[in-house]
Amino acid sequence: SGLNTLAKSIGKLYFGTATDNNELSDTAYRAILNNNAMFGQITPANSMKWDATEPSQGVFTFTNGDTIANLAKTNGQLLRGHNCVWYNQLPSWVSGGKFTTAQLTSIIQNHCGTLVGHFKGQTYAWDVVNEPFNDDGSWRADVFYNTLNTQYVTIAFNAARAADPAAKLYINDYNIEQAGAKATAMQNLIRSLKSAGTPIDGVGLQCHFIVGQVPSTLKSNIQTFASLGVEVALTELDIRMTLPSSTTSLNQQKTDYQTVVSACASVSGCIGITLWDFTDKYSWVPNTFSGQGAACPWDSNLVQKPAYSGIAAAL
Numbered sequence: 001s002g003l004n005t006l007a008k009s010i011g012k013l014y015f016g017t018a019t020d021n022n023e024l025s026d027t028a029y030r031a032i033l034n035n036n037a038m039f040g041q042i043t044p045a046n047s048m049k050w051d052a053t054e055p056s057q058g059v060f061t062f063t064n065g066d067t068i069a070n071l072a073k074t075n076g077q078l079l080r081g082h083n084c085v086w087y088n089q090l091p092s093w094v095s096g097g098k099f100t101t102a103q104l105t106s107i108i109q110n111h112c113g114t115l116v117g118h119f120k121g122q123t124y125a126w127d128v129v130n131e132p133f134n135d136d137g138s139w140r141a142d143v144f145y146n147t148l149n150t151q152y153v154t155i156a157f158n159a160a161r162a163a164d165p166a167a168k169l170y171i172n173d174y175n176i177e178q179a180g181a182k183a184t185a186m187q188n189l190i191r192s193l194k195s196a197g198t199p200i201d202g203v204g205l206q207c208h209f210i211v212g213q214v215p216s217t218l219k220s221n222i223q224t225f226a227s228l229g230v231e232v233a234l235t236e237l238d239i240r241m242t243l244p245s246s247t248t249s250l251n252q253q254k255t256d257y258q259t260v261v262s263a264c265a266s267v268s269g270c271i272g273i274t275l276w277d278f279t280d281k282y283s284w285v286p287n288t289f290s291g292q293g294a295a296c297p298w299d300s301n302l303v304q305k306p307a308y309s310g311i312a313a314a315l
């Protein structure tokens with residue numbers, strides 16, 4: 001049985017994967033993607049981001065996002081929206097803008113409200129704010145923070161809630177999987193948002209890991225997040241290695257995937273896991289980290305790697 005079936009059998013909501021519009025012309029890829037026993041949830045890797053959805057102010061394009069949303073519906077899969085507010089893949093009219101607080105507030109409200117509203121009733125969850133922190137736990141000094149201080153987070157969550165009251169609203173980041181300054185900053189933020197009545201429902205731990213370096217505090221840290229009264233999801237899991245891969249590195253990767261998935265499996269507040277694409281054929285890793293790759297459980301020929309059985313064993 002597939003990974004989603006296994007995940008559901010232990011009480012998880014889904015096991016899913018990222019996908020991207022340009023990959024959908026690959027018939028062999030699609031045959032795996034569309035199987036909801038394997039993947040019960042999908043996330044568009046790019047097509048719902050700000051540069052893709054509002055490239056010029058007030059001009060919204062949802063064609064590619066709609067394709068992914070319709071695919072999820074056809075396949076009987078949950079959809080995670082990704083994302084409303086992020087410093088990256090942000091069109092220059094936003095990132096380079098000089099706005100008053102009132103102007104940027106209304107830009108965020110219009111973007112999040114229109115985006116989330118367009119997909120109303122179609123998404124299980126939204127990454128409303130993505131990657132707000134630097135690795136040392138300080139706030140990322142992007143246009144949002146520089147103009148509105150931390151208030152932009154509340155503005156975005158309120159706009160998303162108003163646009164689709166049924167969608168779970170998440171904050172999402174990387175390097176918050178292990179105990180440390182960045183995780184602490186995120187935990188403090190979640191506490192303060194909740195006590196202020198900001199409508200936050202979940203936290204996404206991206207989980208872009210390196211073979212042999214899965215943090216030992218992952219499980220306890222998932223528990224810490226869950227104890228704040230939010231859902232936890234592993235939203236972008238992959239485990240990269242130095243190329244070329246070897247039997248040793250592929251076996252270590254199997255162990256690492258098993259460790260990560262077991263950590264989520266053993267905490268009831270950890271509701272689901274998403275691979276940041278399931279195949280090395282379409283992984284973002286080699287384009288970003290030169291000489292690294294092989295991060296996914298399926299290889300570039302769409303053949304399952306040892307990592308696949310590591311995941312299955314954990315479920």
Ligand code: G3I
Pocket residue numbers: 045046088089130206236284
């Ligand atoms: O769309 C253009 C295309 O027109 C052009 O011909 C081509 C040439 O380079 O680039 C295309 O854009 C690329 C885009 O993916 C769509 O394929 C960008 O260059 C490329 O930078 C972009 O990479 C994405 C990356 O986010 C950008 O930050 C990856 O696909 C996507 O998987 C990745 O996802 C992020 C999450 O959103 C947040 N967390 C980290 C994660 C990995 O970086």
